[in-house]
Amino acid sequence: METASFVDIRRNPTRTISVGTTRIGSAAPIAVQSMTATRTQDIAATAAQIRALADAGADIVRVAVDSAKDAEALIEISREVDANLAVDLQENYRLASILAPHVAKLRYNPGHLYHHERQRSWQDKVRFLADTAAAHDCALRVGVNCGSVDPEKKSKHAPSDSISPMLESALEHCELLDRIGFTRYCVSLKDSDPDHVIEVNRRFADQRPDVPLHLGVTEAGMPPEGIIKTRIAFEQLISRGIGDTIRVSLTVPNDRKAEEIAAGRRILEDIAAGRVRSVVDYGLQTLNIISCPSCSRVENEAFIELAEQVRDMTRYAQDHDITIAVMGCRVNGPGETDDADLGLWCGPNFVNLKRGPESLGAWSYDEILPKLREELDRLIADRCPAQSRPT
Ligand code: SF4
Numbered sequence: 001m002e003t004a005s006f007v008d009i010r011r012n013p014t015r016t017i018s019v020g021t022t023r024i025g026s027a028a029p030i031a032v033q034s035m036t037a038t039r040t041q042d043i044a045a046t047a048a049q050i051r052a053l054a055d056a057g058a059d060i061v062r063v064a065v066d067s068a069k070d071a072e073a074l075i076e077i078s079r080e081v082d083a084n085l086a087v088d089l090q091e092n093y094r095l096a097s098i099l100a101p102h103v104a105k106l107r108y109n110p111g112h113l114y115h116h117e118r119q120r121s122w123q124d125k126v127r128f129l130a131d132t133a134a135a136h137d138c139a140l141r142v143g144v145n146c147g148s149v150d151p152e153k154k155s156k157h158a159p160s161d162s163i164s165p166m167l168e169s170a171l172e173h174c175e176l177l178d179r180i181g182f183t184r185y186c187v188s189l190k191d192s193d194p195d196h197v198i199e200v201n202r203r204f205a206d207q208r209p210d211v212p213l214h215l216g217v218t219e220a221g222m223p224p225e226g227i228i229k230t231r232i233a234f235e236q237l238i239s240r241g242i243g244d245t246i247r248v249s250l251t252v253p254n255d256r257k258a259e260e261i262a263a264g265r266r267i268l269e270d271i272a273a274g275r276v277r278s279v280v281d282y283g284l285q286t287l288n289i290i291s292c293p294s295c296s297r298v299e300n301e302a303f304i305e306l307a308e309q310v311r312d313m314t315r316y317a318q319d320h321d322i323t324i325a326v327m328g329c330r331v332n333g334p335g336e337t338d339d340a341d342l343g344l345w346c347g348p349n350f351v352n353l354k355r356g357p358e359s360l361g362a363w364s365y366d367e368i369l370p371k372l373r374e375e376l377d378r379l380i381a382d383r384c385p386a387q388s389r390p391t
Helices: 043-055 070-079 094-100 123-134 151-155 164-179 194-207 225-238 260-273 304-319 366-384
Strands: 015-019 023-026 031-035 060-065 085-089 106-107 137-147 185-190 212-218 245-248 288-291 323-327 342-348 349-353 358-363
Touching: 015 137, 023 031, 023 085, 031 260, 031 304, 043 060, 043 070, 060 070, 060 106, 070 085, 070 094, 085 094, 094 106, 094 123, 106 123, 123 164, 137 164, 151 164, 164 194, 185 194, 194 212, 194 225, 212 225, 225 245, 225 260, 245 260, 288 304, 304 323, 304 342, 304 366, 342 366, 349 366, 358 366
Parallel strands: 031 060, 031 245, 060 085, 085 106, 106 137, 137 185, 185 212, 212 245, 288 323, 323 342
Antiparallel strands: 015 023, 342 349, 349 358
């Protein structure tokens, strides 16, 4: 469904880093990536999955490695595939030295640097990883995860505060990498709760707008719920210029893994076109028309035409900082329109109009546009009496 012209999203001015043939950062389009779910030592299956992901358009494919045997397998796989490979170093960070010549990016988790060689400081381990990456033309990702946060950081905060330890850990690693002089890195802050993902990434981007961000919701689940959860987090972040590469993590059988790439691309396209499920503010201070991407819950196809008509009819108000949301169903429409200045949600043969959370009534599909115009004029007059136009 094409209901919107593309929104000019202003990306955060991050530095841009190379990962093989892909670039991550504000000077490059948002990269879409995925991770293999096969046993890494099953070389044929893992190579086949990497090819399937690359064929589906993955810019980067990540492979987990936790043992010398896994590492050997990945080295063999790297010879068989033509993809930008990232290795996910689990607890065994030292494997970086044998893998770096064969991959484009090393991902480490600050919370996992405590498990091996306990006598060695985490700072030393990061120096080793940065030196290894630099020597072999690799990028790094500092991958902070809610389920395995640096225990020192966790102990400083209340158990109910899962955000601060993640944030502090990421900032501390950035600070060390900068001090070492290694700046070819990005950061991820992942949680299974989309609201946490939004908050922690917003706070990080406020403090480090220069660092490219990899966005993801962990354990998002099966489609469609997993996609919806991820979409909600991405909508709120990407609309505000936060996020330089994404991964949609879905629980799907191995032969459907490429769906992660299709889902990621679809979410990016929808955000860029204003087709969103949650009310987003693109921060543009102009008229912001958003409409949901539509799904099987739409009860009247006229919703799609209505979304286009709303866009056309409201062009005269382009210079006003007003958000109008058009949602396709009565299941999510009533709640999702609460945060918009004016909201429309569509039933089988009527359309409900709201001003913020207040319901103004329901009208037929033929009657709703003049009602919306009345309300829009009223809103403009309330906010900006001198510039308002009579209806
Ligand atoms: S608002 Fe309703 S119709 Fe639109 S995408 Fe959400 S659930 Fe589907």
